Amino acid sequence: MKANHKSKLLLAALVIALLLLPFITDALLGRSWVRIVDFAMLYIMLALGLNIVVGYAGLLDLGYIAFFAVGAYCYALTGSPHLALAFPMMFPAGVHLPFWIVLPMAALVAGGFGVLLGAPTLRLRGDYLAIVTLGFGEIIRIFLNNLDAPVNLTNGPQGISRIDPVSVAGVSLNSTQHIFGIAFPAVHLYFYLFLAFTALVVFVSQRLERSRIGRAWMAIREDEVAASAMGIDTRNLKLLAFAMGAMSGGASGALFAGFQGFVSPESFSLMESVMVLCMVVLGGMGNIAGVILGGILLALLPEVLRHIVVPAQQALFGRTLVDPESLRMLLFGTALIVMMLYRPAGLLPSRVRRRELGADEPAAETSVYDATH
Amino acid sequence: MSESKTPAPSMGAPKAGNPLLEVRDLHVAYGGIRAVKGIDLHIDRGELVALIGSNGAGKTTTLKTLAGLVHPAGGQIRYEGGELHSIAAHRRAAMGIALVPEGRGVFARMTIAENLLMGAYSRSDKIEIATDLDRMYALFPRLAERKYQLAGTLSGGEQQMVAMARALMSRPRLLMLDEPSMGLAPLMVQKIFATIRDIAALGMSILLVEQNARLALQVAQRGYVMESGAITLSGAASELLGSDAVQRAYLGT
Numbered sequence: 197m198k199a200n201h202k203s204k205l206l207l208a209a210l211v212i213a214l215l216l217l218p219f220i221t222d223a224l225l226g227r228s229w230v231r232i233v234d235f236a237m238l239y240i241m242l243a244l245g246l247n248i249v250v251g252y253a254g255l256l257d258l259g260y261i262a263f264f265a266v267g268a269y270c271y272a273l274t275g276s277p278h279l280a281l282a283f284p285m286m287f288p289a290g291v292h293l294p295f296w297i298v299l300p301m302a303a304l305v306a307g308g309f310g311v312l313l314g315a316p317t318l319r320l321r322g323d324y325l326a327i328v329t330l331g332f333g334e335i336i337r338i339f340l341n342n343l344d345a346p347v348n349l350t351n352g353p354q355g356i357s358r359i360d361p362v363s364v365a366g367v368s369l370n371s372t373q374h375i376f377g378i379a380f381p382a383v384h385l386y387f388y389l390f391l392a393f394t395a396l397v398v399f400v401s402q403r404l405e406r407s408r409i410g411r412a413w414m415a416i417r418e419d420e421v422a423a424s425a426m427g428i429d430t431r432n433l434k435l436l437a438f439a440m441g442a443m444s445g446g447a448s449g450a451l452f453a454g455f456q457g458f459v460s461p462e463s464f465s466l467m468e469s470v471m472v473l474c475m476v477v478l479g480g481m482g483n484i485a486g487v488i489l490g491g492i493l494l495a496l497l498p499e500v501l502r503h504i505v506v507p508a509q510q511a512l513f514g515r516t517l518v519d520p521e522s523l524r525m526l527l528f529g530t531a532l533i534v535m536m537l538y539r540p541a542g543l544l545p546s547r548v549r550r551r552e553l554g555a556d557e558p559a560a561e562t563s564v565y566d567a568t569h
Numbered sequence: 570m571s572e573s574k575t576p577a578p579s580m581g582a583p584k585a586g587n588p589l590l591e592v593r594d595l596h597v598a599y600g601g602i603r604a605v606k607g608i609d610l611h612i613d614r615g616e617l618v619a620l621i622g623s624n625g626a627g628k629t630t631t632l633k634t635l636a637g638l639v640h641p642a643g644g645q646i647r648y649e650g651g652e653l654h655s656i657a658a659h660r661r662a663a664m665g666i667a668l669v670p671e672g673r674g675v676f677a678r679m680t681i682a683e684n685l686l687m688g689a690y691s692r693s694d695k696i697e698i699a700t701d702l703d704r705m706y707a708l709f710p711r712l713a714e715r716k717y718q719l720a721g722t723l724s725g726g727e728q729q730m731v732a733m734a735r736a737l738m739s740r741p742r743l744l745m746l747d748e749p750s751m752g753l754a755p756l757m758v759q760k761i762f763a764t765i766r767d768i769a770a771l772g773m774s775i776l777l778v779e780q781n782a783r784l785a786l787q788v789a790q791r792g793y794v795m796e797s798g799a800i801t802l803s804g805a806a807s808e809l810l811g812s813d814a815v816q817r818a819y820l821g822t
Binding site: 408411412414415417419422423424425428429431 | 637638690
């Protein structure tokens, strides 16, 4: 009982801290950092989505950013003047669907692409699946790059700009709003929007993990043949994992497009897929808190470096010897090697991984009720 | 053995005239390679049937085909009077066909308890599942001691017990065991086979695939000998044990 009370207090403190986060960040570090935090939230959503595919179902996906791209372009096409270029007769002013229609649509379209990727790869596992998904990610990016002809659908490498800002209940998030006399700048408003969606993804992940579906995914991850012999419909459940992961990616892509006001294929390179996968692996595959931590660390690292490395070198040597970008890769690589040596299961490993490494004793029994619901 | 006193989960299906499983002219091919070339076999209710033969004879392929994991190129599989042909693997599991795969296939990063509960995946009768779980722990006391240990950290024999208990958790009407003795210490092999005998004694229909022909034929009522994709001999286990061909080829005497 007491522990329950304590955890409720902790949760309340966490919620308050998160609600105040943009203001604190703004006051301490400046407005640009609130924007960085916003991007970190998008990365967390992506990492949580990928965690469903890689962490729960054990399907190594190296092209995950493609779903982010699909979601972003969904929003860009249906919330900007761009389609007026391709179809001037049909859409003289472009398409401007409201955000609350575009967002679920982007998630569903991305989910559809997830199934599209999943269906032909059902028989593949491990390295082979990784190669195919990697190819899929590149195909999507190259399509986006080249679909400016014969009909200008994506505007090619220039990307699509002038995307409508997200507006909630008629209130545009792109301008400062005053609520109860407090000024909420655009970056703050987007922060709360992203926070809400991240919370939703966390909630869904948590429910999935403890559900029948979640346990079936884990069984598939452990041994597909045995899982199938246990009565698990491996085909549908693998497709479901792809679709669920893709939907989360698609939704964050749409949020990204609305936030950024501009999308172009270069935001969806292989490096981004690798980055998101690293967040999952570094943080702790299959563990929600670990994945969030991984997302925060890897999303903030380049920014921290950018703000520290150059001024520090200037102060020390009077010039910049190493640019922050290459230092980022150096540090990143070192961090991954150190991690693999000392914390192979991630910073915050999942319960099972922790037990596997003999770190702690199993606490509670799995009751039959838990197991059947 | 004290273990055999435990009532098993509804294993005593009544004997009937028609066989539980009947395979006719089954053909299986991997690409162009024919692994099973037209075999016939049947299992009656409550019978323990051994399928023996050397490496690469097509025994595992036969089991996988029966479980729905491999699709046959031709032939018929009738189970409880119905054709299995177009039924997917996971549906067959729900129909009471349980496979303990070769190499055991335990879910390594799940606990023993979680493994056993996965066996009941197709069932929704919570209370019955709980009693079956207790029955499994009574049947395999070693697993009861290690309930919350990860299955991957167990010895080979213990993993075999997990795999068998997990299969039984589905309340199968046909239990198929693929090489349960593989890679186990002789003492453990004895133990596993004693358990198989116990399960069979409770009325379970079992199809046992083994390379260890003598052991398999000692516990089975009937046996089939498979060689390069075809069944070359069949009959009562005691006859096969005594037959010259089997003696020479598999028993090394």
